[in-house]
Amino acid sequence: xxxxxxxxxxxxxxxxxxxxxxxxxxxxxxxxxxxxxxxxxxxxxxxxxxxxxxxxxxxxxxxxxxxxxxxxxxxxxxxxxxxxxxxxxxxxxxxxxxxxxxxxxxxxxxxxxxxxxxxxxxxxxxxxxxxxxxxxxxxxxxxxxxxxxxxxxxxxxxxxxxxxxxxxxxxxxxxxxxxxxxxxxxxxxxxxxxxxxxxxxxxxxxxxxxxxxxxxxxxxxxxxxxxxxxxxxxxxxxxxxxxxxxxxxxxxxxxxxxxxxxxxxxxxxxxxxxxxxxxxxxxxxxxxxxxxxxxxxxxxxxxxxxxxxxxxxxxxxxxxxxxxxxxxxxxxxxxxxxxxxxxxxxxxxxxxxxx
Amino acid sequence: xxxxxxxxxxxxxxxxxxxxxxxxxxxxxxxxxxxxxxxxxxxxxxxxxxxxxxxxxxxxxxxxxxxxxxxxxxxxxxxxxxxxxxxxxxxxxxxxxxxxxxxxxxxxxxxxxxxxxxxxxxxxxxxxxxxxxxxxxxxxxxxxxxxxxxxxxxxxxxxxxxxxxxxxxxxxxxxxxxxxxxxxxxxxxxxxxxxxxxxxxxxxxxxxxxxxxxxxxxxxxxxxxxxxxxxxxxxxxxxxxxxxxxxxxxxxxxxxxxxxxxxxxxxxxxxxxxxxxxxxxxxxxxxxxxxxxxxxxxxxxxxxxxxxxxxxxxxxxxxxxxxxxxxxxxxxxxxxxxxxxxxxxxxxxxxxxxx
Numbered sequence: 001x002x003x004x005x006x007x008x009x010x011x012x013x014x015x016x017x018x019x020x021x022x023x024x025x026x027x028x029x030x031x032x033x034x035x036x037x038x039x040x041x042x043x044x045x046x047x048x049x050x051x052x053x054x055x056x057x058x059x060x061x062x063x064x065x066x067x068x069x070x071x072x073x074x075x076x077x078x079x080x081x082x083x084x085x086x087x088x089x090x091x092x093x094x095x096x097x098x099x100x101x102x103x104x105x106x107x108x109x110x111x112x113x114x115x116x117x118x119x120x121x122x123x124x125x126x127x128x129x130x131x132x133x134x135x136x137x138x139x140x141x142x143x144x145x146x147x148x149x150x151x152x153x154x155x156x157x158x159x160x161x162x163x164x165x166x167x168x169x170x171x172x173x174x175x176x177x178x179x180x181x182x183x184x185x186x187x188x189x190x191x192x193x194x195x196x197x198x199x200x201x202x203x204x205x206x207x208x209x210x211x212x213x214x215x216x217x218x219x220x221x222x223x224x225x226x227x228x229x230x231x232x233x234x235x236x237x238x239x240x241x242x243x244x245x246x247x248x249x250x251x252x253x254x255x256x257x258x259x260x261x262x263x264x265x266x267x268x269x270x271x272x273x274x275x276x277x278x279x280x281x282x283x284x285x286x287x288x289x290x291x292x293x294x295x296x297x298x299x300x301x302x303x304x305x306x307x308x309x310x311x312x313x314x315x316x317x318x319x320x321x322x323x324x325x326x327x328x329x330x331x332x333x334x335x336x337x338x339x340x341x342x343x344x345x346x347x348x349x350x351x352x353x354x355x
Numbered sequence: 356x357x358x359x360x361x362x363x364x365x366x367x368x369x370x371x372x373x374x375x376x377x378x379x380x381x382x383x384x385x386x387x388x389x390x391x392x393x394x395x396x397x398x399x400x401x402x403x404x405x406x407x408x409x410x411x412x413x414x415x416x417x418x419x420x421x422x423x424x425x426x427x428x429x430x431x432x433x434x435x436x437x438x439x440x441x442x443x444x445x446x447x448x449x450x451x452x453x454x455x456x457x458x459x460x461x462x463x464x465x466x467x468x469x470x471x472x473x474x475x476x477x478x479x480x481x482x483x484x485x486x487x488x489x490x491x492x493x494x495x496x497x498x499x500x501x502x503x504x505x506x507x508x509x510x511x512x513x514x515x516x517x518x519x520x521x522x523x524x525x526x527x528x529x530x531x532x533x534x535x536x537x538x539x540x541x542x543x544x545x546x547x548x549x550x551x552x553x554x555x556x557x558x559x560x561x562x563x564x565x566x567x568x569x570x571x572x573x574x575x576x577x578x579x580x581x582x583x584x585x586x587x588x589x590x591x592x593x594x595x596x597x598x599x600x601x602x603x604x605x606x607x608x609x610x611x612x613x614x615x616x617x618x619x620x621x622x623x624x625x626x627x628x629x630x631x632x633x634x635x636x637x638x639x640x641x642x643x644x645x646x647x648x649x650x651x652x653x654x655x656x657x658x659x660x661x662x663x664x665x666x667x668x669x670x671x672x673x674x675x676x677x678x679x680x681x682x683x684x685x686x687x688x689x690x691x692x693x694x695x696x697x698x699x700x701x702x703x704x705x706x707x708x709x710x
Contacts, residue, residue, distance in 0.1 A: 182633055277541075314446075
């Protein structure tokens with residue numbers, strides 16, 4: 001199969017009996033890894049390729065790698081292609097996928113991802129912000145399966161804080177695709193400087209990066225000896241010190257570690273209060289690596305949210321109750337690290353209105 | 356005309372040639388005044404009634420006054436009624452118009468405004484949050500005429516800070532009608548306590564009430580003699596000291612007065628940064644009494660917004676340029692104090708999809 005031979009995509013609107021022999025391809029373009037997968041219409045994974053993202057070789061090389069991998073996936077799978085969706089890190093304009101100095105993809109500033117992919121693949125490609133793709137996967141295949149609704153918001157607490165918002169069954173793009181930048185809600189006046197140029201953004205207080213930085217600062221200040229020791233051990237082992245390491249210490253009862261998660265929970269509660277008061281959605285999903293510390297940050301998060309949002313107070317679900325429409329649910333993600341990849345694969349169906 | 360005799364409403368979907376002989380009624384239910392007006396389909400006002408809101412007599416008396424006034428308006432106007440819309444202060448659930456301890460309407464907690472009005476009028480009534488109605492008027496008949504788009508947000512800086520959000524040509528209600536509570540964006544950790552039960556809400560820093568409180572505090576602290584003198588004069592005259600008074604002093608060069616407006620601008624800029632980063636809308640309109648001090652608070656507001664929102668930085672319109680799609684506009688309201696009344700009258704058309 002050479003590059004000109006990709007067959008015309010099948011209609012995603014076909015009757016479900018026709019869907020059996022179909023596949024859709026999702027691409028997760030990350031700053032470190034490039035992941036490509038094919039899914040059937042029930043979201044079972046048919047094929048998977050994981051490559052390093054050759055950022056230093058420039059966007060054309062990365063696009064070439066993506067297209068080669070897509071061809072390899074298509075060679076492995078006999079099903080008919082419905083479409084290709086890509087989740088990419090922001091800031092990027094949509095639907096063009098034009099990058100605006102993306103911190104995780106240096107050298108991609110101004111690059112038009114959709115055009116580049118389509119001219120190489122000769123088939124339509126849908127570009128989304130990675131956090132929006134992850135939100136889509138949670139909405140249709142993760143938490144949203146147990147908590148169905150037309151609208152939701154997902155915050156992904158990883159290197160940064162990404163946000164994706166689904167409103168009335170559509171991803172909210174805003175004017176130029178930059179809606180849903182929930183990581184850049186300014187929370188603290190004259191707070192930590194942020195990569196976006198602002199100060200005090202949520203991402204500086206609730207991302208995995210922020211949590212590790214808080215741990216390092218606590219260790220440097222003194223009075224957090226167990227944290228200091230673990231950081232030193234990780235350096236000695238040439239491993240990264242992670243939010244998961246800190247969660248381990250916190251669960252063993254280390255007070256400074258517990259405090260750092262509680263602080264992250266407080267700021268997350270402030271950010272959620274803003275989102276609840278402005279959007280009044282039924283569902284907010286928290287994903288990303290930090291969510292492994294849910295038990296450590298959630299109590300303080302809910303405390304702050306109750307304090308700052310009377311709308312949450314009016315709509316808080318009772319504990320241990322089954323899903324009740326009209327309540328505001330804030331829950332950990334169910335889809336895991338592949339949310340963005342699966343969500344990207346869902347894009348052709350979303351665009352056709354058949355998701 | 357007695358209460359049973361309201362004729363069936365005309366279809367708002369009729370061809371525009373049939374619209375000439377039609378009217379729509381808007382009601383602005385405020386904590387102090389009850390205003391009722393009829394408008395033709397070109398939004399010319401045909402009749403107007405202004406009454407005190409008899410809050411202490413309870414909701415049934417107020418509903419009775421509204422219905423009597425609607426009948427009087429209909430008696431004055433020969434045109435056929437299209438529908439009745441009411442803008443009411445929140446918090447209230449929509450579409451039922453169920454109040455949740457509204458601070459400006461004590462005694463209305465739990466009252467169902469839509470049911471009460473419809474059973475008395477025997478015609479459909481649409482209830483909206485007052486700030487949403489004002490946003491609607493600005494979108495269709497105010498600033499939005501010069502800056503057309505499918506989405507916008509309006510902040511009304513008055514006694515409190517109200518917010519109304521139009522997304523994709525619909526008022527954004529969220530799950531139970533409590534979307535768009537932009538006045539309760541938490542801005543300051545452990546800031547001023549707010550009527551909503553939270554702390555540090557935008558409304559505590561950028562409303563007319565907040566500005567007057569800041570002035571009183573400055574006067575009490577000393578070093579703001581002109582403010583202190585003017586407050587004393589207003590008390591002697593048994594008048595209220597208003598944000599407009601403070602704007603007068605600021606324009607005469609009084610530094611403490613100028614600083615208070617600059618501070619309000621800073622917090623407004625923080626709130627706008629959140630809204631711009633989360634929603635990425637093309638248009639944000641600032642209305643309410645405080646907007647008379649636009650020249651005093653806007654420079655600091657834009658400064659803060661630029662600092663905290665890279666999305667605004669990417670989309671800031673060039674000065675003195677005509678309206679350009681793709682840019683983010685932040686402008687003072689054009690409709691004035693009747694925005695809520697006009698917006699209420701627009702509701703039947705909005706609901707019919709013919710606005």
